[in-house]
Amino acid sequence: MFKRLFWVSIGVCVGVVAVTKAQAYVKANTPDTARQLLLGPDQDHVTMRTLEGLVNEFNAARRAREAELNAKYSDGTN
Secondary structure, eight states: OHHHHHHHHHHHHHHHHHHHHHHHHHHHHSOHHHHHHHHOSOGGGHHHHHHHHHHHHHHHHHHHHHHHHHHHHOOSOO
16 A cells, blocks of 8 residues: 555656756747747746646536535435
């Protein structure tokens, strides 16, 4: 169990470093027009926008599933 947790955390860390390095490379070596196409107009907050999008998508899926389960198992006496 702890070995898996260790290796998963190592993989996450390596992934974060790789994405950070790739974004830095793109920022340094592409013209502004192409960079805006890839990263959007707000290039300094790409990571936060991505995380916010993931959290919003997760919450929407969670709410939809919760509503589905409530409709399926609720007896309507609320």
